[in-house]
Amino acid sequence: MGSRGGAADPDGLDLRRVLAEQGRFAAALTSEEALRTLDYDVAVEMTPLDIPGRGAAAISHVRAALERGKHVITCNKGPIAWAWRPLRDLARERGVSFLYETTVMDGAPVFNLAQRCLQGNTVLKIEGILNSTTNYVLSEMEKGASLAEAVKGAQRLGIAEADPADDLEGWDAAVKVSALANVLLDADLPPEAVERESLSAITPERVREALDRGCRLKVVCEAFGAGGNVIGRVRVREIPLTDPFALVVGTGSILRFTTDILGKIVLTEEDPDLSTTAYGVISDLFRLRGF
């Protein structure tokens, strides 16, 4: 419990006791040991994304549970960005579910929509605005703030991390592009292979020049192609004000699926909050139960 460590009781956890005795539980078992030895129905992987480590710890948690024939829900993008194919195959082999709705667009039904509502369609392309920090920063720069001032604002609002580099350099977005491309375009595309454009070269003047042309600068995630030929990109693009992508503000996000039969379907999440993210896990639990 706390921000690290684990708590386990074969008869189920008494939450009041857990909260009262955090310290005593903390070092009882490592996550890996818990996953490999305890009795459970589904493992929910909620560790934070580790980009330099290429998601290794989370991947190892997911693998430990799948190998034992346990269902897995991951909120960590790492496993599907860096190890999608082996983990998917392992889950199939063991006849269990491997779900990951929360990894992109909080709890909005991205993968559920594609897998349960677009059957028979081939997804040809995905485009999205999926990173709140850069979207907030660009909005503030439209109002005249410098990059540094806008980043500080994002930190004050709790959108950006203390070290905002993963957002500004496009890494968080690149990991999301990998996750989407691997699952929806049958790609095998690690985040390192996704072309990234940094926001650090963007000046307030550049932002205002776009506005003068009736456009907004937005960090757009893209992936298109299929299988071994998927291109993934995180680009700073000029979006005309007549495109719904230009209207995404704050912590909102948007994703356009271009498909061969149904054409273009756009999913937008407006003003999400923490319950939205939590719902992603709940919806995966529903799906496990066959709903």
Added chain:
Amino acid sequence: MGSRGGAADPDGLDLRRVLAEQGRFAAALTSEEALRTLDYDVAVEMTPLDIPGRGAAAISHVRAALERGKHVITCNKGPIAWAWRPLRDLARERGVSFLYETTVMDGAPVFNLAQRCLQGNTVLKIEGILNSTTNYVLSEMEKGASLAEAVKGAQRLGIAEADPADDLEGWDAAVKVSALANVLLDADLPPEAVERESLSAITPERVREALDRGCRLKVVCEAFGAGGNVIGRVRVREIPLTDPFALVVGTGSILRFTTDILGKIVLTEEDPDLSTTAYGVISDLFRLRGF
């Protein structure tokens, strides 16, 4: 075959023969007789919407099939607008599926999204732009056309019917509001109980005044509340250009679901064509097969 009549063969239809001998097949069986006597797995109801008749013929087709324990897919909005509760209950009683994805937003996953991807959420409100004719007419009036000229343009493009009254008076939209309210808000709301605003009182000046205020006039479908207290409306509203509803043009459509947990989720369909509508039926067939 042709635009009326039926063709049936217990061993399956030879399409070349059907097309060559349309006349001979035409009067062989009424739809009702076919539904009540032939062997089939699923009835797909594709008759056109009959507003003055309150969908009676389509309702009777759906009932005939459900009573025999056959699955039903309807592309006709009438049955879920005027007879949702009895038909839903009959399908449950007989243990068969009753599906209707094509009735709103062509083949875009409206009901599939709500029923398969938003489980556990209560839908509190739905808002949409769901009628192409009125949307096209308002766009043309922005460019200076009169209502009559804009309607003629819509007819030339094949969007509007020869008698466009059902669109302009808000009837088509009201039937869609009923369908959505009944299924998603547990309402028992017939189209006659949906408040409608006619487009005939809207002048090009009124459209341009809205533009001067940074807004577009749009025909917006709304329903909110629950059970016996659902309000349904079709209104001409001023939508600010910062709202994605203002960007829906041509035959595109948009639907915002406001839910208690996931907040606001918006689904947009861009540039649909005939295959989009056809896909709605295919997706219902997939769902019947448990996909």
